[in-house]
Amino acid sequence: MAKIDRDAVELFKKKAASASIQIVEVKDLQEAMSYALDICEKKDYCQLLLSGCEEKLSEKGAAVCERAAAKVLAAPNLDEKTYSSLSEQGGGKGFTVIRDGLRGHLAGIDVSFTTAKAAIADTASCILESSSEETRIATMVCEVHVVALPKSAIVPSSYDAEDYLNSLMKGGPAYTAFISGPSRTADIERVLTLGVHGPLELHVALMEG
Numbered sequence: 001m002a003k004i005d006r007d008a009v010e011l012f013k014k015k016a017a018s019a020s021i022q023i024v025e026v027k028d029l030q031e032a033m034s035y036a037l038d039i040c041e042k043k044d045y046c047q048l049l050l051s052g053c054e055e056k057l058s059e060k061g062a063a064v065c066e067r068a069a070a071k072v073l074a075a076p077n078l079d080e081k082t083y084s085s086l087s088e089q090g091g092g093k094g095f096t097v098i099r100d101g102l103r104g105h106l107a108g109i110d111v112s113f114t115t116a117k118a119a120i121a122d123t124a125s126c127i128l129e130s131s132s133e134e135t136r137i138a139t140m141v142c143e144v145h146v147v148a149l150p151k152s153a154i155v156p157s158s159y160d161a162e163d164y165l166n167s168l169m170k171g172g173p174a175y176t177a178f179i180s181g182p183s184r185t186a187d188i189e190r191v192l193t194l195g196v197h198g199p200l201e202l203h204v205a206l207m208e209g
Contacts, residue, residue: 002152015124019181071095
């Protein structure tokens with residue numbers, strides 16, 4: 001089992017609080033998946049998509065809202081065994097779990113579940129290898145993003161993540177995302193708004209190990 005830098009973990013949690021990241025501590029990946037499934041089960045249907053449904057919709061708009069009536073959880077970067085387990089559990093709760101074909105769900109992904117192999121404590125950043133378009137879509141158009149992160153993967157600073165980042169680039173240029181909280185902007189009259197360019201919420205499930 002990889003060594004856990006407890007000071008880095010505590011710093012990550014402190015910085016996460018100031019970045020509106022919701023932290024939950026779990027035992028393992030299975031418990032992290034259960035957490036994501038529970039969020040998907042309890043959340044309202046497509047809060048962003050359905051926010052104008054009191055207005056008269058075009059035929060196209062009505063069709064979009066009809067598709068949104070079924071909750072969707074996207075999990076694009078899981079191995080086959082883990083994805084199969086998550087998909088089976090999601091089906092038992094009445095919603096769909098997908099990992100490809102996400103372009104067909106651009107208007108209706110409720111929750112995305114991903115795993116990160118590295119994170120930076122002093123900026124509360126999860127480092128996500130995102131060369132797959134499915135991963136990029138999943139983490140940008142969902143309303144809630146849940147990241148499963150081993151505590152042993154947290155390093156104090158960006159300098160300490162150099163070896164991991166170099167390993168990602170061995171095969172050439174890599175698409176790497178540094179995710180440090182829910183989407184936010186203050187461009188509109190300097191009012192802080194969440195969920196404009198991405199998820200409304202970011203949850204990090206810290207796993208032992």
